[in-house]
Amino acid sequence: MTGFSRLLPALLMATAPLAVLPVVAAEEAAPAPAVDANAVAETYAALLERDYVYPDTGRRYAAAIRAAIAAGRYAPLTGAALGTAIDADVSAVSPDGHLRVRAPDNAAPAPGGAAPVKRPPRVPVEQAGWIAPGIAFVRFNVFPNDPAVTATAAKFMADHADARAIIFDIRTHGGGGMDQMDVIFPWLFAKETRLVTMATRASVDAQGGSPIDGIPSMRKVAGAAGMVTREHWAMPNGDARLRDARIYVLTSGATASAAEHFSLAMKHTGRGVLIGDPTAGANHFGRGEELGGGFTGFIPVGRTYDPATGQDWEGVGVLPDIAVPPADALVRALTELGVDAAEAKRLSDAHMPSAPMERRKGRVRAPAR
Incomplete structure (x- = not known):
């Protein structure tokens, strides 16, 4: 989802004891190894051909990349320029909201492009609490694979179990996984409820590479040939206090991947009302892969969809109610709940997200474990 992305983390360098090293003349120092652009591109092509969620599209991606290799287009490129060129060739075949080749952090920007801006890590949870009498509010910016954030989400639900309404603000939510969803949903449903369906390439599942395998809320069901299909279910927790609470979900064009999974689950079941703009349209979930030379690529290996229609949101987003x-x-949302318009505007201003509320290419986090 999701779909639902975490690229491989950087290794931390341990501090070594001080040692006396021999002096080496500058001319004797070994030069840094050059990145083989064609090798990076071929590794990406092979992974897309083997694992992309739609086999035929994966083969077409691979063919386009290999044609560019044969034409010599990648060989002179380095850094962000190489990633941009590969991305352009892949997108010309079939756009995908998660596909992206990421250059090493210290790589030069593409010609004409600005140097990448290093932004501080996004705070996962913001402004959680009572926004008005009986109305709880929380903003999620990401659903990370982080037990501390999952515990925070669980505590928010327990601490506001007497709310008459909860507003989930996911207008700046870039994606992630399912851990936080699976401590939220048990409070909201009176009975076991099917939320969404997720299908993974069978070849990936057979390798043990499915990012959703082994999650307790997922149930394997029969599905299309060549895919392993699972359904995501809400499992009630036995506490009925929030079962009749009104639920509002705030969305924007920056609401992506796992946040769109959350949105579709609320919309499909009728449990929540979506307010805002259509979401980003980045559906496919998958995993990050090393491509060599410090480059990484995200490989979408599955899709999430409405079990009633079979439709996903790739390219179009989840539409608001x-x-x-x-x-x-x-x-x-606040005026729908009976808050005076002037007070609702004041509260909205005090709870306005600081991050952009429109889709930004390459800012999607897909479900991965």
Whole structure:
């Protein structure tokens, strides 16, 4: 999802004891190894051909990349320019909201492009608490694979179990996994409820590479040939206090991947009302892979979809129930709950996200474990 991405983490260098080293003349120092652009591209092509969620599209991606290799287009490129060129060739075959080749952090920007801006890590949870009498509010910016964040989400639900309404603000939510969802959903449903369906390439599942295998809320079911299909279920926790609470979900064009999974689950089941803009349209879930030379690529290996229609949201997003500009979504939710318009505007201003509320290429996190 998701779909639902974490690229391989950087290794931390341990501090070594001080040692006396021999002096080496500058001319004797070994030069840094050059990146073989064609090898990076071929590794990506092979992975897409083997594992991409749609086998035929994966083969077409691989053919386009190999044609560019044969034409010599990649060989002179380095850094971000190489990643940009490969991305362009792949997108020309079939756009995918998760596909991206990422250059090493210290790589030069593409010609004409700005140097990458290093942003601080996004805070997963913000402004959790009571926003008005009987109304709880929480903003999730990401669903990380982090037990501490999962515990925070669980505590928020328990601490606000007497709410008459909960507003989930996911207008700046870039994606992630399912851990936090699986401590939220048990509070909201009176009976076991099928939320969404997720299908993974059978070849990936057979390798033990499915990012959703082994999750307790997932149930394997019969599905399309060549795919392993699982359904995501909400499992009630036995506490009925929030079963009738009104649920609002605030969305924008920056609501991506796992956040779209959350949105579709609320919309498909009728449990929550979506307010804002259509979501980003980045459906496919998968995993990060090393491509060599410090380059990494995200390989979408599955898709998440509405079990009633079989439709996913790739390229189109999950549509809101109430369409308003994202900046006005909280005002609308609060007035729907009976808060005076002037007070709703004041509260909205005080709870406005600081991150952009529109889709930014390459900012999607897909479910991965």
